[in-house]
Amino acid sequence: MKSNTAGYISLVGGFLYHLIMGCVYLFGAISIYVASYYRQYSEDTTTRFLMMFLPIRGVLSLILMPIGAYLNTIWPTSR
Numbered sequence: 001m002k003s004n005t006a007g008y009i010s011l012v013g014g015f016l017y018h019l020i021m022g023c024v025y026l027f028g029a030i031s032i033y034v035a036s037y038y039r040q041y042s043e044d045t046t047t048r049f050l051m052m053f054l055p056i057r058g059v060l061s062l063i064l065m066p067i068g069a070y071l072n073t074i075w076p077t078s079r
Helices: 004-037 053-074
Strands: none
Touching: 004 053
């Protein structure tokens, strides 16, 4: 039973990894459309304003990756 649990955790982790990596490239492609949508509510919204999310995402990755590494020591996926 324990090996099944590790397999499920690996599957969920792989799914989340690919979801996050897809969002990295997706946001660059749709930022123009997001800016035009938010421009309806505020004229100050520009693509330059939306590009501040790129460094924020990088900082969050730097903070959260060590937490993921720590969780991997608690629940190792391979032996």
